[in-house]
Structures are given as C-alpha cells and as structure tokens.
Amino acid sequence: MSTTRTETLDAARPEAYRGTFAPCDVVLADGDPLPPGWEAVFFPFAAPLNDLRPDGTPARDGILPETDLPRRMYAGEDTVFAAALLVGDRVTQTARAGRIQEKTGSSGRLVFADIEREFVVDGEVRVRSVWHDVFLEQTAGPGRPPRTDPLAAAEAAWVEEVHLDARQLFRFSALTFNTHLVHYDRRWAREVEGLDDLLVHGPLLRLLMVDAARRRTPDRRVRALRVRMTAPAFVDTTLRLCGDADATRVVALGPGDVVLATAEIDAAPAVSPGGSAR
Structure with a gap:
C-alpha cells in the first residue's frame, strides 16, 4: 500500500512554524x-473525516492496514x-507501509508499524524517512515507571528550556492537519487515554x-537523524533539551528528569557554494 502526492514547498508553511516555534x-x-x-510541515495528514478513528487518527489512509x-x-x-530541499521546490512524496x-x-x-517516506525533486531523492508508529490497547492501569536520567542535564554542554x-499545540495540529484528540481535547486525553x-x-x-542542535552548529549540515520517544511530554510543563558539545546527541527531559526522547544526529561540515567544506 502506498500513496504519492506532489506539492510545492511555498514559504508560508515554514514561516507559520518559525513564527510559533523558532522566532530566532x-x-x-x-x-x-x-x-x-x-519537511514535516508539508504533506499534512490527508485522510477524509469519515476515514478517521474515534481518537482522530487515520484509520484508512491508503498506507497502513486497519487495526x-x-x-x-x-x-x-x-x-x-x-x-x-529548497523553498519553492516541486516535491513528490511517496509514502508506503514498511515493517509491521x-x-x-x-x-x-x-x-x-513503519511508514516509509521519500521526498523527490526532479527524480532525485532528497530526504528518506521511516516513521515508527505503535498501536496499543486501551489503558488498563499504570504502566511501567518512566526512565529518569539526572545526569543528562548536569553533564550536558548546553541546555535549552x-x-x-x-x-x-493547536497551531502545530492545524499546521500538520493532525486531528489526534490527545493534543487539543483535555477530556479525551484524561478520561479516555488516561493521560x-x-x-x-x-x-x-x-x-x-x-x-536546538542545528542552531549550535551552524557550520555543519545534518545528514541523518534517529529519534526515539520514551515517555509522554505534556503541555504547560518545562521541557529541557540537553545536548553534547558537538550537538550530535540531544536528550529531552521532562519534570523530575524523566527522559522523554533522544535524538542522535549525524552531521558533517557544510559545503560552500564552490564545493569545498568550510
């Protein structure tokens, strides 16, 4: 199963993201x-309303089988x-089901369930991504205690709050056409999902x-990214992004030093217009 869409990367969507989350x-x-x-602010979720699950996530999206x-x-x-990818590029995105x-x-x-995505410009694959989703049963009680790491911030080269x-959260939902109720319906999040x-x-x-990593190493180009989510992050709490000196590893911490996510970043010296590293 797969879908293919083509879209022009206009400046309006990244500006909406920048003005809300990256004003610097x-x-x-x-x-x-x-x-x-x-690229995540382009190619928003596109399932019709009748093809959504009760929680607002896609049930039938032409990519993953129903569960x-x-x-x-x-x-x-x-x-x-x-x-x-350049602003103004005409990009074709193909999304297909991966390992389930x-x-x-x-x-x-x-x-x-994995969703494999390719972003192609003039026949060249510019970005290739594998998105990992997990489907779960309804919450039956308290889960495993979240992992904490008190040293992540103490030993970090930099910390961004x-x-x-x-x-x-509403703006990001609107920008990506994400109708998952856990992001904007408190009753659903608390009473149904148990959050x-x-x-x-x-x-x-x-x-x-x-x-956060990119801003600390402007002379380097991100070549690859590996992100793993480990615990839920909640609205109206202070999150800390803790990175090493080379900004190749970032740990997101919640209250109580709970590890929310980790990002492993592979970067290399940026290439100047003349073709040499700088």
Missing part, C-alpha cells in the same frame, strides 16, 4: 534551503537528509530537538 531563525524565501526536519487496537502513538523515526509487527507486552497487544502551551494532560506532539518534539 531567519525568514525563508524562495531558493533558501529548508532546515532539516522542517482494531484503539490507541496510536508516534514512537520515533529514522531520517536521511541526502540533499537539501504484532507483539504482546505487559500492557497487552501492540502493533509496531522549552515551555509549550495549548496555543502552540495527565494534553500531549505534546512527538513530531514537534523531534523538530525542537533538531532545531
């Missing part, structure tokens, strides 16, 4: 390279940035981690 970044214009990860498990969560992704595995854990049945409110509060989007946290 420059305004992009046609011909400017899109920062790594910002009877009621909860769907983003678990991370592996992305390769072979070449920069069913397992049984302490909380019941789980289905791990992020505080996300409901306005920002403490509104959930910060995993793909948004992934973007914030990459942005």
